Amino acid sequence: MQNFLELLFDSQIALRGNVILGCILLAIFIFYFFSKEGRDERGRKIIAIAALCSFVTLFVVLNMIPFFVTWMMDNEIRLANVIQSAYTIVLLVADIAILIVRKLKIN
Secondary structure, eight states, rough: HHHHHHHHTOOHHHHHHHHHHHHHHHHHHHHHHHSHHHHHHHHHHHHHHHHHHHHHHHHHHHHGGGHHHHHHTTHHHHHHHHHHHHHHHHHHHHHHHHHHHHHHHOO
């Protein structure tokens, strides 16, 4: 398992894919924020709940990263890939929270 993670996080191609995925997830979040549904009162509540979920995820991810600092510092591509993965995870949680909360009835 460790060899697979080292190969994955040391790969320049995986880093580029991770950056592209992060940009796509950010574009989806921004698109919803500026959409007609995101500008009304219910849309603002949905965005607020999604932001809160991603904020909690950000703290969980940022508290996990120090356990891997020595492993990450072996290679600059590995370090960039781990940081980009943390960013992508936070954006993924925000987008999934938007999809889930849109289905719920909010007062």
